[in-house]
Amino acid sequence: MATHTGEQPFQCDLCNAAFKRKAGLERHVMTHTGEKPYKCDLCDAAYLQKSSLDYHLMTHRGEKPFQCDLCDAAFTRKFNLDYHLMSHTGEKPHKCDLCNAAFTRKNTLKGHMATHTGKKPFQCDLCDAAYLNKCKLKYHMRTHTGEKPFQCDICNAAFTVKGYFEHHMGTHTGEKPYNCDLCNTAFRNKTILKHHMMTHTGEKPFKCDLCDAAFIKKTALKYHMMTHSGEKPFKCDLCDAAFIKRTALKYHMMTHSGEKPFKCDLCDAAFRGKNHLKSHMATHTDEKPFQCDRCIAAFRHKHHLKNHIATHTGNLPM
Numbered sequence: 001m002a003t004h005t006g007e008q009p010f011q012c013d014l015c016n017a018a019f020k021r022k023a024g025l026e027r028h029v030m031t032h033t034g035e036k037p038y039k040c041d042l043c044d045a046a047y048l049q050k051s052s053l054d055y056h057l058m059t060h061r062g063e064k065p066f067q068c069d070l071c072d073a074a075f076t077r078k079f080n081l082d083y084h085l086m087s088h089t090g091e092k093p094h095k096c097d098l099c100n101a102a103f104t105r106k107n108t109l110k111g112h113m114a115t116h117t118g119k120k121p122f123q124c125d126l127c128d129a130a131y132l133n134k135c136k137l138k139y140h141m142r143t144h145t146g147e148k149p150f151q152c153d154i155c156n157a158a159f160t161v162k163g164y165f166e167h168h169m170g171t172h173t174g175e176k177p178y179n180c181d182l183c184n185t186a187f188r189n190k191t192i193l194k195h196h197m198m199t200h201t202g203e204k205p206f207k208c209d210l211c212d213a214a215f216i217k218k219t220a221l222k223y224h225m226m227t228h229s230g231e232k233p234f235k236c237d238l239c240d241a242a243f244i245k246r247t248a249l250k251y252h253m254m255t256h257s258g259e260k261p262f263k264c265d266l267c268d269a270a271f272r273g274k275n276h277l278k279s280h281m282a283t284h285t286d287e288k289p290f291q292c293d294r295c296i297a298a299f300r301h302k303h304h305l306k307n308h309i310a311t312h313t314g315n316l317p318m
Contacts, residue, residue, distance in 0.1 A: 012032075014032045015032075027048050035048075040060075043060075043149065045149060055076050070085075070088045096112055098113075110133075120132055122137040124137065124141065139160055148160050150165035152165070166188075167188050167189055170188035179193075195217060199216070204216055207221075208228075210228050211228075223245060235249075238256050239256075262274050266281075282300040283300070287300070290302050291305075294309075
């Protein structure tokens with residue numbers, strides 16, 4: 001009868017959550033205890049519900065029974081197909097009352113609303129980090145536990161986020177299925193293509209409130225804001241150096257250890273960064289991949305091309 005009356009008699013002793021059925025409360029309590037009784041025999045994944053495990057097993061089998069009639073996309077769950085179809089129709093039923101933003105998913109709208117209030121309800125118990133949604137907190141917690149559930153079968157790489165894992169797998173297969181309609185560039189995933197398209201349109205939706213800077217990616221704006229605040233959260237344990245990005249700290253630590261993991265196959269040269277190795281390889285092949293659109297000049301390094309472009313535009317560096 002509780003389903004008709006709206007009554008929720010089963011209440012959690014640890015928080016304010018309440019449920020219509022005892023089974024719902026029991027599942028909820030596991031979110032407090034961390035218990036996940038349904039475990040995958042093929043990897044370390046574990047789940048609260050058997051149905052979630054069943055869907056997970058489909059990812060091992062490659063089974064995606066819900067296919068889009070308008071493109072090649074396929075999904076393990078019907079609701080993901082339903083959301084995908086909205087990308088074809090342009091439908092965004094969940095609208096923000098405070099601005100013109102609209103979204104295909106209710107949870108995405110909920111996260112967006114927090115950008116107006118500044119509220120980040122999902123807080124880390126181990127540090128001061130807080131997030132707009134539960135999923136991002138989950139990924140963050142893995143930086144504390146060291147958990148990397150997405151492992152590559154071809155090399156020893158492991159990742160905290162499935163998207164990073166899928167991008168990595170493309171480095172082995174060389175597959176780049178997402179093509180730009182305006183140039184010959186191809187990409188490993190749809191998000192990178194989306195960002196690339198903005199380089200053609202000039203669109204930079206993420207704008208700084210303190211200066212005229214604008215960015216294609218939200219993360220780039222986040223890092224930029226730190227240049228205003230002076231915040232450098234990633235600190236070196238061996239010296240006074242501090243950095244805005246974790247990757248910059250990782251690169252800096254190599255100056256202490258002397259580590260140079262990117263080695264040239266043709267000589268004894270070794271480098272801290274992959275891009276430095278790539279530039280070095282051009283000295284062996286005489287390749288000059290950075291070409292000017294206005295003349296026949298070509299360069300080994302991107303910054304050399306940038307300086308050259310300035311000779312055309314007259315916007316020379318000071």
